[in-house]
Amino acid sequence: MSASATRTTPSLAVFKLASCDGCQLTLLDCEDELLGLAGEVEIAHFLEASSAVRPGPYDVALVEGSVTTAGDAARVRRIRAESRHLVTIGACATAGGIQALRNLADVQEFARVVYARPDYLDTLATSTPVSAHVDVDFELRGCPIDRGQLLEVLSAYLAGRKPDIPNHSVCFACKRRGAVCVTVAHGTPCLGPVTHAGCGAICPAYGRGCFGCFGPSGSANPRALLPLLRRDGLDERAVERLLHTFNAPAFDTFAEERS
Amino acid sequence: MTHRGSRVLHVGSLSRVEGEGALRLRVHDGEVTEAHLNIYEPPRFFEALLRGRAHTEPPDITARVCGICPVAYQMSACAAVEDACGIDIPPEIRALRRLLYCGEWIESQTLHVYLLHAPDFLGCDGAIDLARTRRRDVERGLRLKQTGNALLELLGGRAIHPVNVRLGGFHRTPAPRELRPLAEQLRRALDDAWDTVRWVAGFDFPDATVDADFLALAAPGTYAIESGTPTVLRTDGTLTAFPVHDFPLRVREEQVRHSTALHSRLDGRRHLTGCLARFAISGRWLSRTAVEAAREAGLGDPYDGVVCSNPYRSLLVRAVEVVYAVDEALRIIETYEPPSRPYVEVPPVARTGHGATEAPRGLLYHRYALDADGTVTDALLVPPTAQNQGAIEDDLRRTASRALAAGDPTDAELTDLCERTIRNHDPCISCATHFLDLTVIRTTGGPDA
Numbered sequence: 001m002s003a004s005a006t007r008t009t010p011s012l013a014v015f016k017l018a019s020c021d022g023c024q025l026t027l028l029d030c031e032d033e034l035l036g037l038a039g040e041v042e043i044a045h046f047l048e049a050s051s052a053v054r055p056g057p058y059d060v061a062l063v064e065g066s067v068t069t070a071g072d073a074a075r076v077r078r079i080r081a082e083s084r085h086l087v088t089i090g091a092c093a094t095a096g097g098i099q100a101l102r103n104l105a106d107v108q109e110f111a112r113v114v115y116a117r118p119d120y121l122d123t124l125a126t127s128t129p130v131s132a133h134v135d136v137d138f139e140l141r142g143c144p145i146d147r148g149q150l151l152e153v154l155s156a157y158l159a160g161r162k163p164d165i166p167n168h169s170v171c172f173a174c175k176r177r178g179a180v181c182v183t184v185a186h187g188t189p190c191l192g193p194v195t196h197a198g199c200g201a202i203c204p205a206y207g208r209g210c211f212g213c214f215g216p217s218g219s220a221n222p223r224a225l226l227p228l229l230r231r232d233g234l235d236e237r238a239v240e241r242l243l244h245t246f247n248a249p250a251f252d253t254f255a256e257e258r259s
Numbered sequence: 260m261t262h263r264g265s266r267v268l269h270v271g272s273l274s275r276v277e278g279e280g281a282l283r284l285r286v287h288d289g290e291v292t293e294a295h296l297n298i299y300e301p302p303r304f305f306e307a308l309l310r311g312r313a314h315t316e317p318p319d320i321t322a323r324v325c326g327i328c329p330v331a332y333q334m335s336a337c338a339a340v341e342d343a344c345g346i347d348i349p350p351e352i353r354a355l356r357r358l359l360y361c362g363e364w365i366e367s368q369t370l371h372v373y374l375l376h377a378p379d380f381l382g383c384d385g386a387i388d389l390a391r392t393r394r395r396d397v398e399r400g401l402r403l404k405q406t407g408n409a410l411l412e413l414l415g416g417r418a419i420h421p422v423n424v425r426l427g428g429f430h431r432t433p434a435p436r437e438l439r440p441l442a443e444q445l446r447r448a449l450d451d452a453w454d455t456v457r458w459v460a461g462f463d464f465p466d467a468t469v470d471a472d473f474l475a476l477a478a479p480g481t482y483a484i485e486s487g488t489p490t491v492l493r494t495d496g497t498l499t500a501f502p503v504h505d506f507p508l509r510v511r512e513e514q515v516r517h518s519t520a521l522h523s524r525l526d527g528r529r530h531l532t533g534c535l536a537r538f539a540i541s542g543r544w545l546s547r548t549a550v551e552a553a554r555e556a557g558l559g560d561p562y563d564g565v566v567c568s569n570p571y572r573s574l575l576v577r578a579v580e581v582v583y584a585v586d587e588a589l590r591i592i593e594t595y596e597p598p599s600r601p602y603v604e605v606p607p608v609a610r611t612g613h614g615a616t617e618a619p620r621g622l623l624y625h626r627y628a629l630d631a632d633g634t635v636t637d638a639l640l641v642p643p644t645a646q647n648q649g650a651i652e653d654d655l656r657r658t659a660s661r662a663l664a665a666g667d668p669t670d671a672e673l674t675d676l677c678e679r680t681i682r683n684h685d686p687c688i689s690c691a692t693h694f695l696d697l698t699v700i701r702t703t704g705g706p707d708a
Contacts, residue, residue, distance in 0.1 A: 017301070113310065116513070144326060206416050245316075246323070
């Protein structure tokens with residue numbers, strides 16, 4: 001019987017690869033639930049929150065950030081081996097993140113722009129999602145993730161059930177929120193129809209178009225949206241920039257599948 | 260355990276910071292001869308990926324440098340691009356930007372005080388551990404942090420990577436009645452902020468002094484947050500200012516082999532930016548309430564231009580800055596007049612622009628070069644942590660030397676001391692950091708190997 005099966009309190013670990021820390025901060029931003037959660041689980045590894053670190057195995061591991069170094073590729077394999085359930089949190093871990101823009105460019109050129117001595121750096125030519133390296137049990141979208149969705153995923157794994165995270169587009173959330181459609185009413189370019197719900201449709205509610213920070217939704221067809229984006233004034237370069245920001249590889253893969 | 264002879268020690272994990280780093284100490288005959296803070300946070304190449312983007316994009320894109328201070332990145336990006344385009348922002352929009360920034364100061368500084376820094380003074384592993392014995396204190400911290408987040412959520416749409424900021428202002432500005440419930444929450448938060456000052460003032464602060472010049476923005480008449488002139492307070496007490504356009508000439512970045520974060524020097528000297536620098540340079544412009552809080556915290560009288568250079572006591576200064584940010588947010592809400600339009604148009608100009616604001620961790624400088632259609636052709640971001648890195652290494656070297664001279668600290672004690680020294684300054688090791696692998700190389704006799 002494994003150590004985790006004999007323990008009564010499930011253990012939680014939080015790890016970080018290349019990222020901004022925003023998704024793990026979302027856990028600390030659960031001010032109303034944090035102390036309650038800490039009573040339900042053993043927080044075994046969460047460096048941003050605690051100096052106390054216990055080695056694996058862990059019941060649930062949350063992984064933030066993308067794989068951009070050989071060391072992190074090895075580290076994510078170790079994390080997988082030590083974790084019963086591995087959940088990626090955020091656009092970096094799930095789709096490669098903003099730093100995956102290097103995948104479309106020459107990483108040596110990128111390095112030369114920023115560093116006088118690129119040869120001192122240890123970096124891969126690509127920024128890849130965790131799923132490109134190991135099996136992932138669940139991918140939580142968002143740049144950053146949504147607090148409510150994070151609590152749902154954690155509760156689900158701690159209770160031994162499947163997370164109830166809808167796969168539909170931001171448009172559903174917009175309707176539910178009663179927000180006016182910015183595309184229909186104002187001709188504002190919006191990725192809402194092809195973007196995964198989860199943010200609560202905040203951009204349209206604040207009068208701007210969705211910029212796709214949750215990546216593609218389950219049933220979306222970005223190619224069908226293109227004529228609408230062009231009608232609303234975006235030229236080819238602007239469309240490319242809109243799709244190539246926080247979830248570039250995910251929107252690319254999606255477009256390829258549909259073409 | 261003997262500390263003579265040569266050996267290598269690895270201690271895992273700098274915790275309660277943001278990002279990934281390691282520290283290597285080289286000790287020769289009981290003297291620290293080298294202290295290298297190795298930031299091995301993987302490079303993400305923001306300055307490269309910004310090239311070719313539209314001039315409207317840096318606020319959203321650079322927010323992703325740091326989840327703990329995204330507003331700082333958004334505000335410095337807006338300031339720099341608007342400077343390039345020669346746009347002046349109306350006072351009503353400037354006030355709203357300051358209000359949003361107050362939300363980030365409250366949230367981020369409270370996070371630092373309660374979750375990252377205070378546990379060091381109370382012998383705890385973290386706030387969750389602390390809550391077992393001092394639940395009411397931790398609850399107060401979470402409540403205060405939540406107020407900062409509520410402000411960010413109302414004005415920015417969400418607390419991390421807000422969506423409502425745009426070049427020239429906001430996508431949508433709130434009606435005064437939307438701010439009213441927030442004012443009530445802030446009035447309650449003012450009590451929590453005061454109680455925080457009283458709580459941390461009771462901690463035991465070791466004696467220490469940083470030996471670095473201070474750099475912060477100054478905006479006489481107000482405590483500089485979202486704008487101001489870079490101002491230097493030298494260790495000899497002289498005060499000088501320089502235009503933000505001169506920043507790259509005065510603050511030079513250089514790459515060192517042991518870190519992916521660039522090191523900066525101000526006029527060739529080590530400098531420190533952050534709350535100690537702000538308090539020393541702008542303390543006299545704090546609100547009456549915050550000045551009282553500073554006196555009660557034992558920091559002296561800010562009206563007299565008091566300087567606190569004890570890095571441990573930065574905890575007190577942060578707590579005072581939270582009182583100020585709550586007080587200032589209330590003042591802005593009480594005098595709020597919605598702008599006639601949520602933003603001003605910012606047509607592109609082929610020019611280079613500079614912008615600096617006070618992130619919770621210190622001065623954050625951005626520079627963008629635009630072409631005529633607004634495409635970014637060059638970008639430079641200088642975060643506070645990169646500027647502080649040299650001064651932190653210096654502090655580590657002196658702190659470890661003193662500990663070695665005073666006795667024979669174990670490796671665990673030395674690690675604890677070094678981690679505390681880093682957290683005193685800056686938990687955002689390079690706007691990103693997480694493992695401190697402490698390597699102590701101890702040698703005796705002969706040339707230092």
